Amino acid sequence: MTIDTTTTDxxxxxxxxxxxxxxxxxxxYESRAQQRGRRPAAPSYFFKASSSVAASGGTVERPAGTELLAFEGEIALVIGSDARRVxxxxxxxxxxxxxxxxxxxLYDLRANDKGSNVRSKSGEGFTPIGPSLIDARTVDPGALRVRTWVNGRLAQDDTTAGLIFPLAQIVADLSQHxxxxxxxxxxxxTxxxxxxxxxxxxxEIEVDSPATGATSGRLVTTVVEGSGPAYDEALGSLPAVDDTQREEAWGSRAAAGLPDDTGSRAAAGLPDDTGS
Structure with missing residues:
Protein backbone atom coordinates (compact mmCIF):
# COMPACT_ATOMS: atom_id res chain seq x y z
CA MET A 1 0.00 0.00 0.00
CA THR A 2 1.02 3.63 -0.36
CA ILE A 3 0.99 6.39 2.23
CA ASP A 4 -2.00 8.74 1.98
CA THR A 5 -0.49 12.21 1.75
CA THR A 6 -3.87 13.92 1.36
CA THR A 7 -5.22 13.38 4.87
CA THR A 8 -5.33 16.43 7.12
CA ASP A 9 -6.15 14.51 10.30
CA TYR A 29 5.33 -12.10 25.89
CA GLU A 30 6.90 -14.67 28.19
CA SER A 31 7.92 -11.91 30.61
CA ARG A 32 4.34 -10.63 30.88
CA ALA A 33 2.97 -14.15 31.28
CA GLN A 34 5.38 -14.77 34.16
CA GLN A 35 4.31 -11.50 35.74
CA ARG A 36 0.63 -12.44 35.40
CA GLY A 37 1.16 -15.98 36.63
CA ARG A 38 -0.33 -17.78 33.64
CA ARG A 39 0.73 -18.67 30.11
CA PRO A 40 -1.91 -18.80 27.35
CA ALA A 41 -2.01 -21.83 25.07
CA ALA A 42 -3.16 -19.73 22.11
CA PRO A 43 -3.36 -16.02 21.32
CA SER A 44 -6.54 -14.07 22.06
CA TYR A 45 -7.55 -10.65 20.78
CA PHE A 46 -9.72 -7.57 21.12
CA PHE A 47 -10.58 -4.60 18.89
CA LYS A 48 -9.81 -0.93 19.49
CA ALA A 49 -11.63 1.98 17.87
CA SER A 50 -9.66 3.81 15.18
CA SER A 51 -10.84 7.07 16.77
CA SER A 52 -8.50 6.25 19.69
CA VAL A 53 -5.38 6.76 17.53
CA ALA A 54 -3.14 9.70 18.41
CA ALA A 55 0.11 11.11 17.08
CA SER A 56 3.40 11.48 18.90
CA GLY A 57 3.83 14.63 20.94
CA GLY A 58 0.24 14.83 22.11
CA THR A 59 -1.56 14.45 25.41
CA VAL A 60 -3.94 11.86 26.78
CA GLU A 61 -6.51 12.59 29.46
CA ARG A 62 -6.97 10.48 32.54
CA PRO A 63 -10.75 10.87 32.85
CA ALA A 64 -11.84 12.88 35.87
CA GLY A 65 -12.60 10.72 38.89
CA THR A 66 -10.59 7.71 37.65
CA GLU A 67 -7.45 6.16 39.09
CA LEU A 68 -5.91 3.42 36.95
CA LEU A 69 -4.70 4.62 33.54
CA ALA A 70 -1.90 2.27 32.45
CA PHE A 71 0.63 2.34 29.61
CA GLU A 72 1.64 -0.63 27.44
CA GLY A 73 4.56 -0.25 25.06
CA GLU A 74 3.96 -2.40 21.99
CA ILE A 75 5.12 -3.17 18.47
CA ALA A 76 2.49 -2.21 15.90
CA LEU A 77 2.25 -3.97 12.54
CA VAL A 78 0.67 -2.22 9.56
CA ILE A 79 -0.84 -4.54 6.96
CA GLY A 80 0.25 -3.75 3.40
CA SER A 81 -1.79 -6.22 1.35
CA ASP A 82 -5.00 -8.11 2.07
CA ALA A 83 -4.49 -11.38 3.94
CA ARG A 84 -7.12 -14.10 4.10
CA ARG A 85 -6.28 -17.58 5.39
CA VAL A 86 -2.57 -17.11 4.77
CA LEU A 106 -8.30 2.49 31.88
CA TYR A 107 -8.59 -0.33 34.40
CA ASP A 108 -11.44 1.48 36.15
CA LEU A 109 -13.67 0.28 33.27
CA ARG A 110 -12.32 -3.25 32.82
CA ALA A 111 -14.70 -5.12 35.10
CA ASN A 112 -17.80 -3.73 33.42
CA ASP A 113 -16.32 -4.38 29.96
CA LYS A 114 -16.42 -8.10 30.87
CA GLY A 115 -13.33 -8.93 28.81
CA SER A 116 -14.23 -6.97 25.67
CA ASN A 117 -12.03 -3.94 26.49
CA VAL A 118 -14.42 -1.87 24.37
CA ARG A 119 -14.50 1.11 26.71
CA SER A 120 -11.37 0.58 28.77
CA LYS A 121 -9.11 0.57 25.69
CA SER A 122 -10.81 2.87 23.17
CA GLY A 123 -10.88 6.23 24.91
CA GLU A 124 -9.82 9.36 23.04
CA GLY A 125 -6.07 9.25 22.52
CA PHE A 126 -5.72 5.75 23.98
CA THR A 127 -3.73 4.44 20.98
CA PRO A 128 -0.73 6.67 20.20
CA ILE A 129 1.18 5.29 17.19
CA GLY A 130 4.39 6.35 15.46
CA PRO A 131 6.21 8.55 14.89
CA SER A 132 8.01 6.84 11.98
CA LEU A 133 7.39 3.69 9.97
CA ILE A 134 10.01 0.94 9.60
CA ASP A 135 9.91 -1.02 6.33
CA ALA A 136 9.00 -4.57 7.38
CA ARG A 137 11.01 -6.01 4.48
CA THR A 138 14.24 -4.69 5.98
CA VAL A 139 13.99 -6.24 9.46
CA ASP A 140 13.91 -9.66 11.08
CA PRO A 141 10.51 -10.03 12.81
CA GLY A 142 12.16 -12.25 15.40
CA ALA A 143 14.73 -9.62 16.37
CA LEU A 144 12.77 -6.43 17.03
CA ARG A 145 12.99 -4.54 20.31
CA VAL A 146 10.44 -2.46 22.22
CA ARG A 147 11.39 -0.10 25.05
CA THR A 148 9.34 2.23 27.22
CA TRP A 149 10.47 5.13 29.40
CA VAL A 150 8.32 6.93 31.99
CA ASN A 151 9.69 10.32 33.00
CA GLY A 152 13.05 9.25 31.57
CA ARG A 153 13.21 5.98 33.51
CA LEU A 154 13.39 2.74 31.52
CA ALA A 155 10.25 0.76 32.39
CA GLN A 156 10.08 -1.89 29.64
CA ASP A 157 12.81 -3.52 27.55
CA ASP A 158 12.15 -6.72 25.61
CA THR A 159 12.50 -8.24 22.16
CA THR A 160 10.35 -10.35 19.89
CA ALA A 161 12.62 -13.30 20.71
CA GLY A 162 10.64 -13.31 23.96
CA LEU A 163 7.23 -13.68 22.31
CA ILE A 164 5.09 -16.71 23.09
CA PHE A 165 3.49 -16.33 19.66
CA PRO A 166 5.74 -15.13 16.80
CA LEU A 167 4.52 -12.10 14.86
CA ALA A 168 3.91 -14.17 11.73
CA GLN A 169 1.74 -16.59 13.72
CA ILE A 170 -0.40 -13.71 14.99
CA VAL A 171 -0.94 -12.39 11.44
CA ALA A 172 -1.72 -15.84 10.06
CA ASP A 173 -4.06 -16.71 12.92
CA LEU A 174 -6.09 -13.53 12.55
CA SER A 175 -6.36 -14.07 8.80
CA GLN A 176 -8.14 -17.38 9.44
CA HIS A 177 -11.05 -15.50 11.02
CA THR A 190 3.23 -5.75 25.80
CA GLU A 204 8.13 7.44 25.55
CA ILE A 205 8.11 4.24 23.48
CA GLU A 206 10.55 3.16 20.80
CA VAL A 207 10.61 0.14 18.51
CA ASP A 208 13.85 -0.65 16.74
CA SER A 209 15.91 -3.28 14.99
CA PRO A 210 19.25 -3.39 16.82
CA ALA A 211 20.84 -5.36 13.98
CA THR A 212 20.05 -2.77 11.30
CA GLY A 213 19.66 0.42 13.29
CA ALA A 214 16.14 1.02 11.93
CA THR A 215 13.96 2.81 14.46
CA SER A 216 10.46 4.18 14.87
CA GLY A 217 11.83 7.11 16.84
CA ARG A 218 10.36 7.82 20.25
CA LEU A 219 6.59 7.98 20.56
CA VAL A 220 5.91 10.62 23.20
CA THR A 221 2.67 11.09 25.17
CA THR A 222 2.02 13.32 28.17
CA VAL A 223 -0.74 12.48 30.66
CA VAL A 224 -3.09 15.29 31.71
CA GLU A 225 -6.03 15.37 34.12
CA GLY A 226 -9.42 15.35 32.45
CA SER A 227 -12.13 17.80 33.36
CA GLY A 228 -15.32 16.25 34.61
CA PRO A 229 -17.74 14.82 34.88
CA ALA A 230 -16.35 12.18 32.53
CA TYR A 231 -19.36 9.83 32.47
CA ASP A 232 -23.14 10.15 32.86
CA GLU A 233 -24.46 7.66 35.41
CA ALA A 234 -27.91 7.83 33.83
CA LEU A 235 -26.58 6.23 30.63
CA GLY A 236 -24.53 3.27 31.79
CA SER A 237 -22.19 1.77 34.36
CA LEU A 238 -19.59 4.00 35.93
CA PRO A 239 -15.88 3.40 36.54
CA ALA A 240 -15.11 1.32 39.61
CA VAL A 241 -11.91 -0.09 41.08
CA ASP A 242 -11.01 -2.72 43.63
CA ASP A 243 -7.75 -4.23 44.80
CA THR A 244 -7.79 -6.83 42.02
CA GLN A 245 -7.86 -4.10 39.38
CA ARG A 246 -5.20 -2.13 41.25
CA GLU A 247 -2.90 -5.15 41.29
CA GLU A 248 -3.46 -5.78 37.59
CA ALA A 249 -2.90 -2.16 36.61
CA TRP A 250 0.22 -1.57 38.70
CA GLY A 251 1.71 -4.95 37.82
CA SER A 252 1.97 -6.33 41.35
CA ARG A 253 0.45 -5.96 44.78
CA ALA A 254 3.66 -4.39 46.06
CA ALA A 255 3.70 -1.76 43.32
CA ALA A 256 0.04 -0.96 44.07
CA GLY A 257 0.83 -0.52 47.78
CA LEU A 258 -1.29 -3.52 48.75
CA PRO A 259 -0.45 -6.09 51.46
CA ASP A 260 0.95 -9.42 50.32
CA ASP A 261 -1.77 -12.09 50.05
CA THR A 262 0.30 -14.96 48.67
CA GLY A 263 -0.84 -17.20 51.52
CA SER A 264 -4.53 -16.61 50.90
CA ARG A 265 -4.07 -17.12 47.16
CA ALA A 266 -2.26 -20.40 47.73
CA ALA A 267 -4.99 -21.57 50.09
CA ALA A 268 -7.55 -20.81 47.42
CA GLY A 269 -5.51 -22.59 44.75
CA LEU A 270 -4.83 -19.34 42.83
CA PRO A 271 -1.56 -18.30 41.15
CA ASP A 272 0.44 -15.47 42.69
CA ASP A 273 -0.76 -13.07 39.96
CA THR A 274 -3.87 -13.16 37.83
CA GLY A 275 -5.15 -11.17 34.88
CA SER A 276 -5.18 -10.92 31.14
Missing part, protein backbone atom coordinates in the same frame (compact mmCIF):
# COMPACT_ATOMS: atom_id res chain seq x y z
CA UNK A 10 -2.95 14.74 12.33
CA UNK A 11 -4.01 11.85 14.59
CA UNK A 12 -2.92 9.47 11.84
CA UNK A 13 0.39 11.13 10.95
CA UNK A 14 2.30 8.08 12.19
CA UNK A 15 0.41 5.75 9.85
CA UNK A 16 -0.21 5.48 6.08
CA UNK A 17 -3.80 6.62 6.75
CA UNK A 18 -6.74 5.88 9.04
CA UNK A 19 -6.85 2.13 9.77
CA UNK A 20 -10.01 0.21 9.07
CA UNK A 21 -9.36 -2.13 11.99
CA UNK A 22 -7.10 -2.11 15.04
CA UNK A 23 -6.66 -5.56 16.54
CA UNK A 24 -4.75 -6.02 19.79
CA UNK A 25 -3.30 -9.16 21.37
CA UNK A 26 -3.75 -10.01 25.04
CA UNK A 27 -0.85 -11.92 26.63
CA UNK A 28 1.95 -12.50 24.12
CA UNK A 87 0.05 -19.50 6.09
CA UNK A 88 2.51 -18.56 8.81
CA UNK A 89 5.29 -18.86 6.23
CA UNK A 90 3.59 -16.28 4.00
CA UNK A 91 2.17 -13.99 6.69
CA UNK A 92 5.09 -11.55 6.99
CA UNK A 93 4.82 -10.80 3.26
CA UNK A 94 1.52 -9.05 4.05
CA UNK A 95 3.09 -6.72 6.63
CA UNK A 96 4.29 -3.42 5.15
CA UNK A 97 5.51 -1.49 8.18
CA UNK A 98 6.44 -1.75 11.83
CA UNK A 99 6.23 1.09 14.36
CA UNK A 100 5.74 1.91 18.05
CA UNK A 101 2.41 2.05 19.86
CA UNK A 102 1.05 2.68 23.34
CA UNK A 103 -1.94 0.47 24.11
CA UNK A 104 -3.31 2.64 26.90
CA UNK A 105 -6.07 1.25 29.07
CA UNK A 178 -11.42 -12.39 8.86
CA UNK A 179 -9.63 -10.55 6.09
CA UNK A 180 -6.78 -8.35 7.21
CA UNK A 181 -7.01 -5.39 4.87
CA UNK A 182 -4.41 -2.92 3.70
CA UNK A 183 -3.91 -0.30 6.42
CA UNK A 184 -5.17 -2.44 9.30
CA UNK A 185 -3.05 -2.27 12.46
CA UNK A 186 -2.15 -5.12 14.81
CA UNK A 187 -0.90 -4.26 18.31
CA UNK A 188 1.19 -7.27 19.25
CA UNK A 189 1.09 -7.23 23.05
CA UNK A 191 6.11 -7.21 27.81
CA UNK A 192 6.50 -7.02 31.57
CA UNK A 193 6.76 -3.57 33.11
CA UNK A 194 3.43 -2.00 32.20
CA UNK A 195 2.10 0.10 35.07
CA UNK A 196 -0.05 3.04 36.11
CA UNK A 197 0.66 6.59 34.95
CA UNK A 198 -0.67 9.83 36.41
CA UNK A 199 -1.15 13.40 35.21
CA UNK A 200 2.22 15.00 34.53
CA UNK A 201 3.90 11.75 33.49
CA UNK A 202 5.62 11.58 30.11
CA UNK A 203 5.69 8.18 28.37
Missing amino acids: TRFSGLPGRPGKIIAVHLS SQADAWNHVAWVTASNDLG FTLESGDVILTG PAGSSVIVPGDVV
Whole structure:
Protein backbone atom coordinates (compact mmCIF):
# COMPACT_ATOMS: atom_id res chain seq x y z
CA MET A 1 0.00 0.00 0.00
CA THR A 2 1.02 3.63 -0.36
CA ILE A 3 0.99 6.39 2.23
CA ASP A 4 -2.00 8.74 1.98
CA THR A 5 -0.49 12.21 1.75
CA THR A 6 -3.87 13.92 1.36
CA THR A 7 -5.22 13.38 4.87
CA THR A 8 -5.33 16.43 7.12
CA ASP A 9 -6.15 14.51 10.30
CA THR A 10 -2.95 14.74 12.33
CA ARG A 11 -4.01 11.85 14.59
CA PHE A 12 -2.92 9.47 11.84
CA SER A 13 0.39 11.13 10.95
CA GLY A 14 2.30 8.08 12.19
CA LEU A 15 0.41 5.75 9.85
CA PRO A 16 -0.21 5.48 6.08
CA GLY A 17 -3.80 6.62 6.75
CA ARG A 18 -6.74 5.88 9.04
CA PRO A 19 -6.85 2.13 9.77
CA GLY A 20 -10.01 0.21 9.07
CA LYS A 21 -9.36 -2.13 11.99
CA ILE A 22 -7.10 -2.11 15.04
CA ILE A 23 -6.66 -5.56 16.54
CA ALA A 24 -4.75 -6.02 19.79
CA VAL A 25 -3.30 -9.16 21.37
CA HIS A 26 -3.75 -10.01 25.04
CA LEU A 27 -0.85 -11.92 26.63
CA SER A 28 1.95 -12.50 24.12
CA TYR A 29 5.33 -12.10 25.89
CA GLU A 30 6.90 -14.67 28.19
CA SER A 31 7.92 -11.91 30.61
CA ARG A 32 4.34 -10.63 30.88
CA ALA A 33 2.97 -14.15 31.28
CA GLN A 34 5.38 -14.77 34.16
CA GLN A 35 4.31 -11.50 35.74
CA ARG A 36 0.63 -12.44 35.40
CA GLY A 37 1.16 -15.98 36.63
CA ARG A 38 -0.33 -17.78 33.64
CA ARG A 39 0.73 -18.67 30.11
CA PRO A 40 -1.91 -18.80 27.35
CA ALA A 41 -2.01 -21.83 25.07
CA ALA A 42 -3.16 -19.73 22.11
CA PRO A 43 -3.36 -16.02 21.32
CA SER A 44 -6.54 -14.07 22.06
CA TYR A 45 -7.55 -10.65 20.78
CA PHE A 46 -9.72 -7.57 21.12
CA PHE A 47 -10.58 -4.60 18.89
CA LYS A 48 -9.81 -0.93 19.49
CA ALA A 49 -11.63 1.98 17.87
CA SER A 50 -9.66 3.81 15.18
CA SER A 51 -10.84 7.07 16.77
CA SER A 52 -8.50 6.25 19.69
CA VAL A 53 -5.38 6.76 17.53
CA ALA A 54 -3.14 9.70 18.41
CA ALA A 55 0.11 11.11 17.08
CA SER A 56 3.40 11.48 18.90
CA GLY A 57 3.83 14.63 20.94
CA GLY A 58 0.24 14.83 22.11
CA THR A 59 -1.56 14.45 25.41
CA VAL A 60 -3.94 11.86 26.78
CA GLU A 61 -6.51 12.59 29.46
CA ARG A 62 -6.97 10.48 32.54
CA PRO A 63 -10.75 10.87 32.85
CA ALA A 64 -11.84 12.88 35.87
CA GLY A 65 -12.60 10.72 38.89
CA THR A 66 -10.59 7.71 37.65
CA GLU A 67 -7.45 6.16 39.09
CA LEU A 68 -5.91 3.42 36.95
CA LEU A 69 -4.70 4.62 33.54
CA ALA A 70 -1.90 2.27 32.45
CA PHE A 71 0.63 2.34 29.61
CA GLU A 72 1.64 -0.63 27.44
CA GLY A 73 4.56 -0.25 25.06
CA GLU A 74 3.96 -2.40 21.99
CA ILE A 75 5.12 -3.17 18.47
CA ALA A 76 2.49 -2.21 15.90
CA LEU A 77 2.25 -3.97 12.54
CA VAL A 78 0.67 -2.22 9.56
CA ILE A 79 -0.84 -4.54 6.96
CA GLY A 80 0.25 -3.75 3.40
CA SER A 81 -1.79 -6.22 1.35
CA ASP A 82 -5.00 -8.11 2.07
CA ALA A 83 -4.49 -11.38 3.94
CA ARG A 84 -7.12 -14.10 4.10
CA ARG A 85 -6.28 -17.58 5.39
CA VAL A 86 -2.57 -17.11 4.77
CA SER A 87 0.05 -19.50 6.09
CA GLN A 88 2.51 -18.56 8.81
CA ALA A 89 5.29 -18.86 6.23
CA ASP A 90 3.59 -16.28 4.00
CA ALA A 91 2.17 -13.99 6.69
CA TRP A 92 5.09 -11.55 6.99
CA ASN A 93 4.82 -10.80 3.26
CA HIS A 94 1.52 -9.05 4.05
CA VAL A 95 3.09 -6.72 6.63
CA ALA A 96 4.29 -3.42 5.15
CA TRP A 97 5.51 -1.49 8.18
CA VAL A 98 6.44 -1.75 11.83
CA THR A 99 6.23 1.09 14.36
CA ALA A 100 5.74 1.91 18.05
CA SER A 101 2.41 2.05 19.86
CA ASN A 102 1.05 2.68 23.34
CA ASP A 103 -1.94 0.47 24.11
CA LEU A 104 -3.31 2.64 26.90
CA GLY A 105 -6.07 1.25 29.07
CA LEU A 106 -8.30 2.49 31.88
CA TYR A 107 -8.59 -0.33 34.40
CA ASP A 108 -11.44 1.48 36.15
CA LEU A 109 -13.67 0.28 33.27
CA ARG A 110 -12.32 -3.25 32.82
CA ALA A 111 -14.70 -5.12 35.10
CA ASN A 112 -17.80 -3.73 33.42
CA ASP A 113 -16.32 -4.38 29.96
CA LYS A 114 -16.42 -8.10 30.87
CA GLY A 115 -13.33 -8.93 28.81
CA SER A 116 -14.23 -6.97 25.67
CA ASN A 117 -12.03 -3.94 26.49
CA VAL A 118 -14.42 -1.87 24.37
CA ARG A 119 -14.50 1.11 26.71
CA SER A 120 -11.37 0.58 28.77
CA LYS A 121 -9.11 0.57 25.69
CA SER A 122 -10.81 2.87 23.17
CA GLY A 123 -10.88 6.23 24.91
CA GLU A 124 -9.82 9.36 23.04
CA GLY A 125 -6.07 9.25 22.52
CA PHE A 126 -5.72 5.75 23.98
CA THR A 127 -3.73 4.44 20.98
CA PRO A 128 -0.73 6.67 20.20
CA ILE A 129 1.18 5.29 17.19
CA GLY A 130 4.39 6.35 15.46
CA PRO A 131 6.21 8.55 14.89
CA SER A 132 8.01 6.84 11.98
CA LEU A 133 7.39 3.69 9.97
CA ILE A 134 10.01 0.94 9.60
CA ASP A 135 9.91 -1.02 6.33
CA ALA A 136 9.00 -4.57 7.38
CA ARG A 137 11.01 -6.01 4.48
CA THR A 138 14.24 -4.69 5.98
CA VAL A 139 13.99 -6.24 9.46
CA ASP A 140 13.91 -9.66 11.08
CA PRO A 141 10.51 -10.03 12.81
CA GLY A 142 12.16 -12.25 15.40
CA ALA A 143 14.73 -9.62 16.37
CA LEU A 144 12.77 -6.43 17.03
CA ARG A 145 12.99 -4.54 20.31
CA VAL A 146 10.44 -2.46 22.22
CA ARG A 147 11.39 -0.10 25.05
CA THR A 148 9.34 2.23 27.22
CA TRP A 149 10.47 5.13 29.40
CA VAL A 150 8.32 6.93 31.99
CA ASN A 151 9.69 10.32 33.00
CA GLY A 152 13.05 9.25 31.57
CA ARG A 153 13.21 5.98 33.51
CA LEU A 154 13.39 2.74 31.52
CA ALA A 155 10.25 0.76 32.39
CA GLN A 156 10.08 -1.89 29.64
CA ASP A 157 12.81 -3.52 27.55
CA ASP A 158 12.15 -6.72 25.61
CA THR A 159 12.50 -8.24 22.16
CA THR A 160 10.35 -10.35 19.89
CA ALA A 161 12.62 -13.30 20.71
CA GLY A 162 10.64 -13.31 23.96
CA LEU A 163 7.23 -13.68 22.31
CA ILE A 164 5.09 -16.71 23.09
CA PHE A 165 3.49 -16.33 19.66
CA PRO A 166 5.74 -15.13 16.80
CA LEU A 167 4.52 -12.10 14.86
CA ALA A 168 3.91 -14.17 11.73
CA GLN A 169 1.74 -16.59 13.72
CA ILE A 170 -0.40 -13.71 14.99
CA VAL A 171 -0.94 -12.39 11.44
CA ALA A 172 -1.72 -15.84 10.06
CA ASP A 173 -4.06 -16.71 12.92
CA LEU A 174 -6.09 -13.53 12.55
CA SER A 175 -6.36 -14.07 8.80
CA GLN A 176 -8.14 -17.38 9.44
CA HIS A 177 -11.05 -15.50 11.02
CA PHE A 178 -11.42 -12.39 8.86
CA THR A 179 -9.63 -10.55 6.09
CA LEU A 180 -6.78 -8.35 7.21
CA GLU A 181 -7.01 -5.39 4.87
CA SER A 182 -4.41 -2.92 3.70
CA GLY A 183 -3.91 -0.30 6.42
CA ASP A 184 -5.17 -2.44 9.30
CA VAL A 185 -3.05 -2.27 12.46
CA ILE A 186 -2.15 -5.12 14.81
CA LEU A 187 -0.90 -4.26 18.31
CA THR A 188 1.19 -7.27 19.25
CA GLY A 189 1.09 -7.23 23.05
CA THR A 190 3.23 -5.75 25.80
CA PRO A 191 6.11 -7.21 27.81
CA ALA A 192 6.50 -7.02 31.57
CA GLY A 193 6.76 -3.57 33.11
CA SER A 194 3.43 -2.00 32.20
CA SER A 195 2.10 0.10 35.07
CA VAL A 196 -0.05 3.04 36.11
CA ILE A 197 0.66 6.59 34.95
CA VAL A 198 -0.67 9.83 36.41
CA PRO A 199 -1.15 13.40 35.21
CA GLY A 200 2.22 15.00 34.53
CA ASP A 201 3.90 11.75 33.49
CA VAL A 202 5.62 11.58 30.11
CA VAL A 203 5.69 8.18 28.37
CA GLU A 204 8.13 7.44 25.55
CA ILE A 205 8.11 4.24 23.48
CA GLU A 206 10.55 3.16 20.80
CA VAL A 207 10.61 0.14 18.51
CA ASP A 208 13.85 -0.65 16.74
CA SER A 209 15.91 -3.28 14.99
CA PRO A 210 19.25 -3.39 16.82
CA ALA A 211 20.84 -5.36 13.98
CA THR A 212 20.05 -2.77 11.30
CA GLY A 213 19.66 0.42 13.29
CA ALA A 214 16.14 1.02 11.93
CA THR A 215 13.96 2.81 14.46
CA SER A 216 10.46 4.18 14.87
CA GLY A 217 11.83 7.11 16.84
CA ARG A 218 10.36 7.82 20.25
CA LEU A 219 6.59 7.98 20.56
CA VAL A 220 5.91 10.62 23.20
CA THR A 221 2.67 11.09 25.17
CA THR A 222 2.02 13.32 28.17
CA VAL A 223 -0.74 12.48 30.66
CA VAL A 224 -3.09 15.29 31.71
CA GLU A 225 -6.03 15.37 34.12
CA GLY A 226 -9.42 15.35 32.45
CA SER A 227 -12.13 17.80 33.36
CA GLY A 228 -15.32 16.25 34.61
CA PRO A 229 -17.74 14.82 34.88
CA ALA A 230 -16.35 12.18 32.53
CA TYR A 231 -19.36 9.83 32.47
CA ASP A 232 -23.14 10.15 32.86
CA GLU A 233 -24.46 7.66 35.41
CA ALA A 234 -27.91 7.83 33.83
CA LEU A 235 -26.58 6.23 30.63
CA GLY A 236 -24.53 3.27 31.79
CA SER A 237 -22.19 1.77 34.36
CA LEU A 238 -19.59 4.00 35.93
CA PRO A 239 -15.88 3.40 36.54
CA ALA A 240 -15.11 1.32 39.61
CA VAL A 241 -11.91 -0.09 41.08
CA ASP A 242 -11.01 -2.72 43.63
CA ASP A 243 -7.75 -4.23 44.80
CA THR A 244 -7.79 -6.83 42.02
CA GLN A 245 -7.86 -4.10 39.38
CA ARG A 246 -5.20 -2.13 41.25
CA GLU A 247 -2.90 -5.15 41.29
CA GLU A 248 -3.46 -5.78 37.59
CA ALA A 249 -2.90 -2.16 36.61
CA TRP A 250 0.22 -1.57 38.70
CA GLY A 251 1.71 -4.95 37.82
CA SER A 252 1.97 -6.33 41.35
CA ARG A 253 0.45 -5.96 44.78
CA ALA A 254 3.66 -4.39 46.06
CA ALA A 255 3.70 -1.76 43.32
CA ALA A 256 0.04 -0.96 44.07
CA GLY A 257 0.83 -0.52 47.78
CA LEU A 258 -1.29 -3.52 48.75
CA PRO A 259 -0.45 -6.09 51.46
CA ASP A 260 0.95 -9.42 50.32
CA ASP A 261 -1.77 -12.09 50.05
CA THR A 262 0.30 -14.96 48.67
CA GLY A 263 -0.84 -17.20 51.52
CA SER A 264 -4.53 -16.61 50.90
CA ARG A 265 -4.07 -17.12 47.16
CA ALA A 266 -2.26 -20.40 47.73
CA ALA A 267 -4.99 -21.57 50.09
CA ALA A 268 -7.55 -20.81 47.42
CA GLY A 269 -5.51 -22.59 44.75
CA LEU A 270 -4.83 -19.34 42.83
CA PRO A 271 -1.56 -18.30 41.15
CA ASP A 272 0.44 -15.47 42.69
CA ASP A 273 -0.76 -13.07 39.96
CA THR A 274 -3.87 -13.16 37.83
CA GLY A 275 -5.15 -11.17 34.88
CA SER A 276 -5.18 -10.92 31.14
